[in-house]
Amino acid sequence: MNVSIAKLPNGFAPADTETAALHSKLKIGEVLHGDFKKMRNPRFHRKLFALLNLAFDYWEPGAIDSKYGVPEKNFDRFRKDLIILAGYYEIVIRMDGTARPEAKSISFSSMDDTEFEKLYNAVLNVILKRVNVLDKMSAEEVNDLVDKVLAFG
DSSP states (O other), rough: OOEEEEEETTEEOOOSSHHHHHHHSSTTTOOOOOOOOOOHHHHHHHHHHHHHHHHHHHHHHOOOTTTTOOOOOOOHHHHHHHHHHHTTTTEEEOTTTTTTEEEOOTTTOOOOHHHHHHHHHHHHHHHHHHHTGGGGSSSHHHHHHHHHHHHHH
16 A cells, blocks of 8 residues: 655654555554655646647547558557657567566656756657647647646646
8 A cells, every 4th residue: 555644743644545544454553664765746647637638639640551451549658658659668578578668667666856857858848849738839838739738727
C-alpha cells in the first residue's frame, strides 16, 4: 500500500483518502515502517496531462501514413509515443529477439521534480514539431494556452 502523509505544525496527517482509511484502522501506538519520498508537484503533473490533452485534440493521425497504415487516434498510445519521441524510453527485447522502445513511467515515484520538468519541456518540443496548429506557436504561447485550460478545469 502507498501511504501519503502531509507535514502539519504538530506532526503528520493522512494526505489522501486511502491513507486516511488506514489511519482510522490503526490502534494508538501501532507503528508503520516504510521508505518515504517527497512527492513531486501534483499541479505540474496535471499541467503535463493538460498539455497532452490539448495536443491530442489537435493531432490528426491521418497526416501520418506508413507501410503499416495510419495510426489509431488513441490517447494512451499518443502519450507514450510523445514520451518516447522526447527521449524518455527504455529498449525492451521481445521474446522473438526484436527490440522496441517502451515509454518510461511518469509516475510520482519514478521521477523527481527536476527530471519531470525536463520531460515536460522535451514533450513540449516534440509537440511543437509534430502537431498541426500547435507547430505554428511558440513554447510560451502553448504554455499560456495550457494554463488557461487548467484554469477552467
